[in-house]
Amino acid sequence: MDPIVLAAGTALVGAMATDAWQQARAAVVDLWRRVHADQADGVGSELDAVHTRILTAREAADDATEQALVGAWRLRLQQLLEADPSLAQDLRRLLDEHLVPALPREEASQVPSVVMRAETHDTSRVYMAGRDVHIDER
Template sequence: MDPIVLAAGTALVSAMATDAWLQSKAATVAMWRRVRPDHTDDVGAELDALRGQVLAARDAEDEETEQALAGVWRMRFQQALADTPGLAAELRLLLDDHLGPALSRTEQTRGASVVMNAEARDNSRVYLSGRDQHINGA
């Protein structure tokens, strides 16, 4: 899944539990109208219903449900990205200008992703690690 999709889906659901939700929702609906005009009829109502579920999950301290709800929008964004050229730039703007600023520092880092790439040539070795790494031997 595209890293921007992961970040945007997570940030959207996290923003639902903030005081800035109305602004985040308006920006999301506006973006959806621009890039998916054929799928905008019920998006606002769907977001409001999902917000109710997110708030209930937060009250119950049910992180698994919240992650599942974020997955719904990750899949929607991923499908839209596959169908709509240029959506990645729109998602980045939505994330940077509207969703990200609505989140606490902790939630901003929750949605962040790290992409690491390496290439080995001429029988060389490559070691990548997201944290501690111990290499023994030759």
């Protein structure tokens, strides 16, 4: 699963339990409206339903339900990204500008993040990966 999806799914569900949820929700629905306008209202309704479930799960200290909701939204975001890989920047912006700022500091520090930068000169090569990489240059 794409690292940005892992982070966004975690932050999205975490933001649902905060006072800043309505602003984060609006940003998620706006992303869907730009990409799949016909699905935006349905996504908004789903977010409202999950918001209620996450509040109930947190009140009951039900970590299993919370993790299931995180997994469901990670899958949903992964499908969105697979359908249009150019959305990675939009998803990163959603994460950085709306989801992570909505989280309490201790939760925000637990959102996985991968930042990679590289610079090459002349005939050098750079190999970057968010996970395992195997390079065979025979």
